[in-house]
Amino acid sequence: MIFEPSKCEPDPGVPARRALIRRAIGASVLALVIGGGCGRAGGDRTASPGNASRAGAVRVVATTTIVADLVRQIGQDRVEVDCLMAPGIDPHSYKATPRDADRLAAADLVVASGLHLEGRLADLLGRLGRQRPVVSVGDGLPRDRLLFGGPEIADPHVWFDASLWALAAPVVADALARLDPAGAAAYDAAGRAVAARLTRLHADLAARIAAIPDERRVLVTAHDAFRYFGRAYGIEVVGVQGLSTESEAGLGDINRLVELLVARRIPAVFVETSVSDRNVAALVEGASARGHTVTLGGRLYSDSLGAPGSGADTLEGALEANVAAIVTALGGDPAPVVVEPSGRATPGDTR
Ligand SMILES: [Zn+2]
Incomplete structure (x- = not known):
């Protein structure tokens, strides 16, 4: 069965893709297989493994909404982003459903926040990592910029420092470029633009808190x-x-x-x-x-x-x-x- 991957939020390319898919498989089937989006609580959405989406797009499953946002901004129209957790979901306690395992297994690339944020997904992500690329963004950040709650327990909430999260942009851009070398220049440019915006935002937020x-x-x-x-x-x-x-x-x-x-x-x-x-x-x-x-x-x-x-x-x-x-x-x-x-x-x- 062909399906349309779920999205955390619409992007401008979605209507066109939907039209194509609708023509290909018929509206009646489509009506059955389009689940809710990441806007629905629970993150439990209809999906099945092994199905192609837009031809040539890199299929990325991101664990959290924050990671999905970063991947979407860097991947733009070369990437399909499926976000595992819905808005409002607590990643510390999130457990994968059987459907989530299928979604993850269908991905070309899995991007996690890492640093044990998704504690209950660790075993699943570890197993997946033996079969396909799994990137933990937090693990790609400079260790000397991390905060620690214990000798080896890094605080995973790195996105709250916009200047630190800016350093996550090249981690994602590089991972996408490895899978899709033809898009390397686009990923690099988008990653630099995201990092520049985050750096400007960082200065603005600091001034307002001050x-x-x-x-x-x-x-x-x-x-x-x-x-x-x-x-x-x-x-x-x-x-x-x-x-x-x-x-x-x-x-x-x-x-x-x-x-x-x-x-x-x-x-x-x-x-x-x-x-x-x-x-x-x-x-x-x-x-x-x-x-x-x-x-x-x-x-x-x-x-x-x-x-x-x-x-x-x-x-x-x-x-x-x-x-x-x-x-x-x-x-x-x-x-x-x-x-x-x-x-x-x-x-x-x-x-
Ligand atoms: Zn937390």
């Missing part, structure tokens, strides 16, 4: 995803959970953070799109019991980008949205901040 008064420049979030962000942009970062959402926050952690919020009069804490709000809500309640009002400063994009059309469906958009929310909540904006409990809220809702 505008937050010193004493309030503290980012309290659900899990410890923002250490690279803190280092890059000069903001102290405190996560309720550890580097992985697989770790448990204890009562002692909550109490310690409540003490911090009260003692330093920190006005806002942040929830994340891919992590439970439970621990952050406990902080707000704990501070309130101590007579200090803490607001929810917004829902930050952490280990996943936003849904297509959200404006945060690229890393650049997500970083922009996060910084807007952080600056608003910590910078003294008098407007109250409201976070929808549905999980669909974005930092944009805070403006």
Whole structure:
């Protein structure tokens, strides 16, 4: 059966490809096989192995929305990108479904974030790596730019430093060029353009965070995803959970953070799109019991980008949205901040 690979988001070439495929196999079959996109929660989409898509395109399966964005921007119309995890999915706890295994097996190239971000996919990716190229972007970054949670435990959240993620661009461009040498110049040019944009964004974000008064420049979030962000942009970062959402926050952690919020009069804490709000809500309640009002400063994009059309469906958009929310909540904006409990809220809702 022929199928159309799922996409995390549409690109300009999709309508034309759809028209071609529709003519080739008939609309009735197509209606059955086009599943949801990465916009559907769960990342469980219809796909089957071994089927060709656009002739000559490099078929890439990317694990996370963040990696998929990078591959898409560098591969452009030479590459078909199938994103394993949907927006809002937590990569630390994500387990592959049988369909995911089929999707991965059909790829010319698998691109993972790496550094153990996709902890529960490690065995599967290891096995796949014996059969086809599997690139872990994080493993291609300079080791001296990584942060460590232990002697050999690198913090995987490298995309939060735009200047560091810029170094991931050539890793992807090189991997694509090895598979598709005819596109090497295009991948190299696109990779350089992405890196240049990220470098400019890095300077812009740093300037905006620097505008937050010193004493309030503290980012309290659900899990410890923002250490690279803190280092890059000069903001102290405190996560309720550890580097992985697989770790448990204890009562002692909550109490310690409540003490911090009260003692330093920190006005806002942040929830994340891919992590439970439970621990952050406990902080707000704990501070309130101590007579200090803490607001929810917004829902930050952490280990996943936003849904297509959200404006945060690229890393650049997500970083922009996060910084807007952080600056608003910590910078003294008098407007109250409201976070929808549905999980669909974005930092944009805070403006
Ligand atoms: Zn994380």
